[in-house]
Amino acid sequence: MKGKHLGELEEIVLLIVAGLYDNAYGVLIKKELEEQCNRKITISTVHNVLQRLQEKDYLSSRHSEPTKERGGKRKLLFTLTVAGQNVLSQSKDLRDKLWSNIPSISFNPQS
């Protein structure tokens, strides 16, 4: 099994959830993915990712009040757990470190 490893889509979803702060739920996350990342994705995939992230303890969820546009159904709102925040910053640190290792010549061979 993948263990606690964070996949690419998982990471993006986690970042979006963090960005939406208190208002992160399925349809909104899907929209953000479409608008910000230009990725077409089905709602079921979003749910699946959210479920995985919850199992890895990176997300916690709670129910909202029922709303009319959802046919009277409650939303499941997601927030980052401390573990989630940690894994994101670890991943950023890792990337920063790898970026800093790139010699400028590898991007600009001519200069």
Added chain:
Amino acid sequence: MRDVQPPKWINRLLSKMVNEQLWENIEGDLHEIFLEDLADIGESKAKRKYILNGLAFLRFNKLRKGKNSLQGSFLGKKQHSMDLFTNYLKVSWRDLKRHKTFTAINLIGLVTGFTACLMILEYVFYETGFDSFHPDYEETYRVVNDRYQQGNLVQHGTITYPMVGPAMVADFPEVESYTRMTVGSRDYVNRGENVFMIENYLWADEHFLDFFDFPLLHGDKATALDEPYEVLLTEGYAERLLKSGETTADLVGKPLDVFGGFHCKISGILDNVPENSHLQFDLLLSFESMVERSNRATETSWNWSDFYHYVKLKKGTDRHTVEAKLATFSNKYFTSDEISGGEEKFWLQPLNEAHLYSDFEYELGKTSNGKIVWLMLLVALMIVLIAWINFMNLSTSRAVERAKEVGIRKSLGALKGHLFYQFLSEALLINGLALLFSLGIIVGLQDFYNDLTGLPLSIFMLFSSSINNIPFLLIFLFTLFTCLLLVSAHPSHILSRFKTQEVIKGKYFVSGNSIWFRKMLVVIQFAAAIVLISGTITVYQQIDYMQKQDLGMDMGNTVVFYGPRLSNTDSTFISGMPEFKSQVMGIPGVLSVTTSGRVFSMQMSRDFQISVVNNPSIKNLTSNIMAIDYGFMEHYDIDLLAGRLLRKNDHHIDWRQVHNLLINESSLKQYGFPDARSAIGEKIVVSNRPWEIVGVVEDFHQRTLHTSIEPIVFMPYYGNSHYYSVKMVEGFSQKEVQQVADVYQKFYPGNHVDYFYMSDFYNQAYQTDGKVKNIAQVFTLMAIVIAVLGLYGLVLITISKRTKEIAVRKVLGANIRQMLFILGKDFIALVGLAILISLPISYYALNQWLENYEYRIGIQWPTMLLGAISLAIISLLTILVQAGKIAKNNPVDSLKSE
């Protein structure tokens, strides 16, 4: 706004399969997306997307039910159940390979069944999907009318009066819009020097393009049919008119001469008319041209009935509420009807019935017979039922043979449910294989099938269509799976009743109950096959009957030329006729030449105001009118009953000087003449002036045998649109036809020579019947194959079970004949029962079909029995061959194998 809800069934399905804790949130999200889609892409697409989005959830194990609990599932851990499933498949596969005969029987049966069923479904979907591409098709209706005189229906037509549409929109708030059109017969268009024939065209009004969805490729939709003498061409027709280097877009704005005298302008190019449109045309001419040509008579006329009207009702209007008001509407505008004893009844025919359920006269659209479509659907269901019954019977029998394997599985801890899964997986395997094969066969045979039916069918079309927004593919797979569940439930049910030790010891029986069930299945199967056989035989007989029917005339060896439309019907034209005829007669091989306004099988025009001069009480009668040349009756060998036939001097250059006519036998009654002789010399008023009846001819079938013979008056006159019939000697060749064409060209320069063979033309009207015959034949053959295969399989199993019994009987001195009797009598009883069941069903179905014909055979019991008996003989042979083999065996061989 109406509160649109997502489809409920999908919610119900998902709520059962998705993890219950997640379900509320999923449903909420789906609903939210649905509401947005509803605003963006409309109700039907939003619903479809909702279903797809919902089903996509089932892809993920994490979101499905049963991830954390095993309750309600006997499969245990998923990993384990997959292993078991592969094992089942492996065992099934080996078993299929080991018993090649049974696998073959099963496969052939199923493949034939699926192929036949899907092919018929292609046809049914095509026919029922006509005109559905128009966006408001559910709100669109055609105005049709029944015309009564003295309480008798004299016309049941689609043609009404030019003011009906405008008046309906003005009078009824429910009627949102209308369009009207009229249709012409085959004619010519000229582009410069070049002449092109045009067969399908309409005069359509300025609403036409908004009303229907026939997209314009080039040109301005808003003004394309506004002005007089504007024409639209379809892309396909326009391509014929192109000069080198031109594209169809270049034609817009170019002049085009239509019908030899109208100088028109091409105002746009239309996309080709879809095959599944009941309106078919290559050219549209603006209705304004008709208005102008008629000196604006179309704007007031309530008696010129040549116009077709389509109206759209406001969404949600019940057509019956509008129809209820049409009686008052009729009284308001047809005030003179009161006096004449006539009555106009208007109805609204839904657009979705225009193709399949139109029994109207003067039909302008492409029509087909709805009854036949539904009968075919019934056939499809019967065939697939037969195929599955076979499959069920065979797998039950096979299951018994595999009891040992099952016993071992059971002793190793298999539960009842496991057996069910095993049979299900086996059913899936063999049905899946069969489906694959049959899809391959359908793709391969599609061209052949399309030739047979004359329709552009395809399997891809079938699988991309939907019923009530549910994709057909989904329905198909769902039905297939449900049926497979049922089919596999039976054998597993039987097997699960066996006790493990007994099975392993080899002591097991099939209970009497289940044998009875299997026998019933065979009976149903046979009954269905008999229905199909007797159906095919009846179709054959009806068609044969029509072909052998005495039509009352002889149309053999006759070539018919289209009239010289581009010449004027003036005095030179009329006085030149005798010379033309004599020149044609001068050609060696030509026996006779004549002209007529219509030829056989064509609908004639009618006069509704005929009266008898000497009997004022007989008036307002209706008769068909046909213009003929004086030699017409002799030419076609139509017999005279009384009086004389027309003569050369009955014709006159001045139409007003023509006043002798002939009537047919069927007219006598309505004019009140007791017999043919008494009609001679009587005068009747036709076309508003008196004519003298000089002769009565025997009835002949001017139309086809689908309709009855109606009253006709025959008037002697010529016209440029009349048909020129030329009768040749037996065995004539193209050479004679060409010689006639040369004379024609000489007399009517500038016209195109075009001709057809009279009998071919007449028989075209029976083309649909011929196709039904071909199709019925193919599918019946398929059904017989399946049914016989099933019987064969069953006989094989029964006999192999009784091998020992047969051997013992043989040892004790039974001869082959006795044994065949013992083995065969059960099956014969089954076939007998099947015959009894099938008779009432065939009777009903065939009566439905035969009602399409005015001249038809009655249901013939010998025929029905013939079907049954032929099937009984086939099955008897099957039994004999198999039983004979066993009975001839040396009994020692089968006895020593204990």
